[in-house]
Amino acid sequence: MAERVAGWLRTALRVLRADLWTTAVSPPPRTEPAAAAERSRLREWLPALVVPVVLGLAALQIAATNQYAFGYGMGMRIAALLTALQTAAFLIALVRPVLAWWIMTVAMVVVARYAIVSSGSDAGAMFPWTGTGLVLQATVLFAVALRCRPRIAVETLVISVLVGLGYGFLGDTEGVPFAVLVLTLPVGAGVALRGRRVARTELAAQEELTAEERARRVLLQERTRIARELHDVVAHHMSVISIQAQVAPHLVRDPPAELKENLAGIRASAVEALTELRRVLGVLRADDPSPGAAALRPHDVRHAPQPTLDRLGELAAAVRRAGVDAGIRTTGEPYPLPPGIELSAYRIVQEALSNVARHAPGARALVEIGYHPAGLTVRVTNTAPERAAPPWAGAGHGLLGMRERAAMLGGELATGTTPDGGYEVTAILPAAAPVPAAPASPAIPDGEDTP
Known part of the structure; x- marks a missing residue:
């Protein structure tokens, strides 16, 4: 039993040494926005607090x-x-509260010893804390509880109370309970405030992590939806390759066996690729169509062919039925575009018009399709809404999907408000315009020289 008690004492002494024989602090973790806000509030209030603090410390120092x-x-x-040491401890408590507590405790012991020696049996003078010392001691303990771990705050409070009780019992114990209460309340308040800050910091960190996970999940969902739509484009090309490889031997009279073998291998590879694409589609395709803009998708997107820019008229008609005055304007000379670019351009227009219908009631929308030698420009603008938009409970990641489509094609997407209070979405999708074929040279009759 004695060995066990001795072991407990050694452990307690090691813990006390590790906790109190240090000047370090362990403030609760804070997110960077919270730390910046605290620094901003400190800079705002510090000039106003300088004069009262200086005057208060001067009054306490004179009285003490x-x-x-x-x-x-x-x-x-x-x-x-x-x-001066007690006043310095008050200031040191702002950065090194444990060191300040040591200074205040030593000062308390010195004051109590002088009271015993100089006052004899005078009970009032033998009380270990003066009024000023009690206020400063409580302030330092509050700083310890606010900036250090709760265990350190409890240890400093217990030691302070035990030292005070030891000197108090040598004289008059009448004021000791009041002093203990004055010291305990700041420690309890500091521990509670620290716990609240820790809880709020952990909650903010969890919310930030949740927001990041949500953004990552939304990004993956958008990429999956884009991959599902591009599957049809790739499958179409593979089907064409398979059919052409099957038909090609019949277009040649007496085709060599090597040609037939190579074309058969091409067709087999195309059929195998189509089979793998169907398996990939089975993994990517959801049971239900993707959410958002349901009113602007009259057909089941799971089975309908992927749309092209030729169907913008149908899209504009659907938007008008939804209550948005939408117009379409085409500039430049249209030329054939790759299916992936047409699909992405259509989806960008569709999502932009969906946002107009959701967030700008009563606004007029204009879709501009510009054909350029270097690519395609898609611009969707709308005027300022006539009334406030109703609350929207959707996921709100339409802009993310548009950016993903533009980035996938090596293009750019820009969004922002217009001077008249409306909104604008502009996408630049690179695409090479077909080079016109050179005119055929006239035939030169035999026997004539070229000029």
Whole structure:
């Protein structure tokens, strides 16, 4: 039993040494926005607090110096030095609360010893805390509880109370319960405030992590939806390759066996690729169509062919039925575009018009399709809404999908408000215009020289 108690004591001493024989602090973790906000509030309030704090410390120092010098018989030099140490501890508590607590505890012991020696049996003078010392001690303990771990706050409080009780029992114990209460309340308040800050910080970190996970999930969903739609484009090309490889031997009279073998291998590879694409589609395709803009998709997107820019008229008609005045304008000379670019351009227009219908009631929309030698420009603008939009409970990641489509093609997407209060979505999708064929050279009759 004695060995067990001795082991507990050694463990307790090691813990106390690790906790109190240090000047380090362990403030609760904070997110960067919270830390920036705290620094901003400190810069805002610091000039207004300088004068009251300085005046208060000066008043406390004068009162404590007079009490120490004349009440306890320390003399002005020792009283001024002790008061200066206590005032310094008050300031040090802002950055090194444990060190400040040590200074205050040593000062309390010195004051109590002078009270015993100089006052004899005077009970009032033998009380270990003066009024000023009690206020400063409580302030330092509050700083310890606010900036250090709760265990350290409890340890400093217990040691302070035990030291005070030890000196208090040598004289009058009447004021000791009041002093214990004055010291305990700041520690409890500091621990509670620290716990609240820790909880809020953890909640903010969890919300930030949840937002990141949600954004990552939305991004993956958009990429999966784009991959599902591009599957049809790739499958169409593979089907064409398979059919042409099957028909090609019949277009040649007496085709060589090597040609037939190579074409058969091409067709077999195309059929195998189509089979793998169907398996990939089975993994990517969801049971239900993708959410968003349901009113603008009159056909089941799971089975309907992928749309092209030729169907923008149908899309505009659907938008008008939904209550949005939409127009379409085409500039430049249209030329054939790759299916992937046409599909992405159509989806960008569709999502932009869906946003107009959801977030800009009563606004007029204009879709501009510009054909250029270097690519295609898609621009969707709308005027300012006539009334406030109703609350929308959707996922709200239409812009993310548009950016993904533009980035997939090596293009760019820009969004923003217009000067008249409307909104604009502009996408630039690179595509090479077909080069016109050169005119055939005239035949030169035999026997004639070229010029």
